[in-house]
Amino acid sequence: MTAVDHAPLAGAVQPRQLIVTLYGLYARDDGGRLSVAALVRLLAGLGVEEAAVRSSISRLKRRGLLAPDRRDGSAGYVLTPAARQILDDGDARIFGRRRATAADGWVLVVFSVPESEREKRHALRSQLHRLGFGTAAPGVWIAPGHLADEVIDVLRRLGLDGYVQVFRGEHLAFEALSATVGEWWDLDGLRDLYAAFLDRHRPVRARWSRRRTPDGAAAFADYVRLVTDWRRLPYADPGLPPHLLPARWNGVRAAELFAELADLLAEPARVYARELIAGGDTATAGR
Template sequence: MQESESDRIDGTWTGATPSMATTPRSGAAADSGAGRPKMLIMDVCGAYMRPLGGWFAIAKIVQLMNELGVDEAATRSALLRMRRKGLLEPENRPGARGLRLTDQALTALEDTDRRIFGPRPPAYLGDGWILLSFSVPEDQRAKRHVLRSQLSWLGFGNLGNGLWMAPRRMRDALKKTVEQLGFQQYVLMFEAQYTGFTELSALVGEAWDLAELATLYTEFVDWCAPIAERWQDVRSPAGPQAFIDYTLALYHWRKFPYLDPGLPKDLLPDDWAGHRAAELFFDLRNRLEAGAIDHVRKVCAF
């Protein structure tokens, strides 16, 4: 299968998080159905393969994915796609065919971890905004698609007509991304303060579709709250259920740091569901991560 230009440029773990989705919203929309195996395989390889030596036997990956409800054919297809993306490479050991995370994957996972697990306090409204305007020739429209995709992954909101915005603290990340893509000739960057005329909260609500984001957060809370309650009084969570619950929590959560740029609290509703969602996820991570890793260690012992 021949890769398009956007596939080649987008072939990092970050550009494929929470799956191989083009944008974080397309990943959110594919939270079930055909897209699920390739999303979950990223979580399994990223969350467990690294702390356990960077290599798993393929048969053991199939077994873990089966515990998550994914059949062998879908798992092998997802692994093949990750190999084509340059994220996994074959490494056989006596008695076992296996896969290892590539250097490219390890580097990308470090960046992804900072985004997904790092502190994300709200931006300060007084710091202002970073604005980006771009113009890409029609005969290079694949690059236009790549740039839009990367802006979405960075958490930028779209004001329309090639104009995007984010809290000013995203300036360095934007500059790094544009330089890595080699797109400097297409992009103009500005630092700005908003002075009118539409209410800023209304403008921000449209640029990021906060109503949709609030719905997604509420859905996560509704899914995660019963899981968290189940483990609340368990002193040492372990076994397959700890692995399943933590992996699925990670799978459902990881889109949010890409959809939500950490807007100033002045622009968010008082009952913003994102606060509760973050509280639930990080509490569940603290409770279940060690037990989940221990379960995977036992399954993948070689």
């Protein structure tokens, strides 16, 4: 969802990753603000201690994603405009990502950055990688054509458009793309990420299939972890057309599992979270 943390999950989730998810899911309808007390209460339901919550908030503040916002004696933090844009961009990836078709063609980004502006070169590469582009040749990046509008918008917004040319195209001849895409993207590594996601969340589905009565706290904890875990994958995955993917591509099963659990958990999780947020301005808020 963000430029904040796109590293694959391995082991315990970092509290700051959970905080980004909480803001994305529950803060934007309220002006992008959550009180510190509410965050402490929400994260307690995810097994995060108060000290870790406060430390993670400070890190997100230093990175320009949260800004202090005190109201009626309640300490809190509000999303910065940059953070809100990142979350808005991420919604389409996380909840509405579609896989490309052959008719979409390809988008090529060609760039040349002077040695004196190496930081711009690094920023370009980082953004293209984050958007799911693969490297076809030095200075030439490629992605399915349905990502063209997104990359143009992002590069323009970040002031990187002066270094690039963007082209649409189609594959005409020679080596089969089904062989070449494995050189442009690390599909084996992506398959491993999807396998890990399935291993972590299939037991969640099995547990909920046996549950007889709703449990808002459990739905909240499972849903926040689900979204936090998933939100990296739609960026790591370029969304290649199915005919270019390896047989029995597990990304399809992972996407189906995410959609199934999201449909099941989102509403009871939202109700529970709103209750915690509404009761969150307690004595912890002013500390």
